[in-house]
Amino acid sequence: MTPAEEEARERLAECGRALGRLGLIGLGGHVSLRIRDSDLILITPGGGLDKTRMRPSDLATIDASGKRLAGPYPPPIETPIHTVVHAARPELASVAHLHTHWATIFSILEEPLEIVLLPGACLGGPLPTFDEPHLVTTPERGEALSQALGRAAGVLMRWHGVTVVGSTLEEMFNRAVSLEDNARLLWEARAIGKPLPLDVAQAAKDTANPMVAERTLNYYVNLERPLDQQRHTGRSAERR
16 A cells, blocks of 8 residues: 555545534445545445444545455445546545535525525535436446536535535535535525525635635544644644
């Protein structure tokens, strides 16, 4: 195993456990991460495994076609989400398919998932939709999903869930958390009155710093670390 793969395994396992603790991944859902300086991809196992206890050794290494090269468990059946999107957008480091509760509500509504929270500006605006009522189990369906995603931060999968992407693992995680928070607060606000959509272009000036995404993932990873081993990241750490 190369040092790059070893590092990627540790980081992806930490991210998977953090998503599990937040309830953003569970029986369903999977996350992939490119292995630096290679054409290989790491991917979390499919359903049935407790993601909150995911270890680096549990992950599968796959090639560009989705063939398993290493790891004790097979890749998830919707691996074409990852292989096709990674191929179409080589600038991406990470792709996540999640069945998050609040964002999935908007996948079964005609109501738009407007951006109403400052952290939600990282999504760049309301997400496009993938309108096929199928699991993405073939390259052809992966291509259709990739077309729906385009250059966006993510896509709502009708009657199904979401796919969220990032140029780094941290960016993907931050977008996934922000999307779910935004969907929940939007739903709750609509129960009271008419929400005020955010001016995303204006708000993005305050949220574009990549340290924001790094801080978000680091915080949730810190929850499993002893206090004396927690890492301090973000803009406040930068000024120290």
